[in-house]
Amino acid sequence: MEKKVQQYYKLKAKLKEMEKELSELRQDILAYCTEKGEADSEIGGYRVKLITQNRKEYDDDKLFQTLSDPEVWRLLSKADPAKIASLSKLNIIDEGKIAHTYALKTVTLLQVDKK
Incomplete structure (x- = not known):
């Protein structure tokens, strides 16, 4: 061992x-x-791609104040973007109602593939 x-x-x-x-x-x-x-180029035998995404970063306090319903908050317990997106798609949370509770963060992903 x-x-x-x-x-x-x-x-x-x-x-x-x-x-x-x-x-x-x-x-x-x-x-x-x-x-x-360049966001898409070939370098040597590799293809390099930059992919830009926007991610939501929630403010727990603002979100809790907006979703003060204990049943909804119990489902979240912490601002988890994936859970919030799911609850929004299920129409449990109104996206317009929580628009002020997050900031968008732009993230660049790097993808490298061999040709």
């Missing part, structure tokens, strides 16, 4: 290192594409 724990520790450390390196590479690639003004 000691060897398994040791191996687990080593792999977690490697994973942390790899995630750091991936983050740095991602930033470099994003900067390069932004500088070139």
Whole structure:
């Protein structure tokens, strides 16, 4: 068991290192594409795509004040964008009513595929 724990520790450390390196590479690639003004390009044998998304970041206090119905808040318990979107699609929550409770955050996703 000691060897398994040791191996687990080593792999977690490697994973942390790899995630750091991936983050740095991602930033470099994003900067390069932004500088070139390209959201879709081919670099070497790879296709690089930048995909922009808007994500809602809810303010728990504003949302709770707006959805003060304890039954609805119990379903959420915390502002979870996926749950809120589901409740909105089911018409349990009126999207217009909660429009002031979140801010849109633009996120750029990086997709790299081999040709």
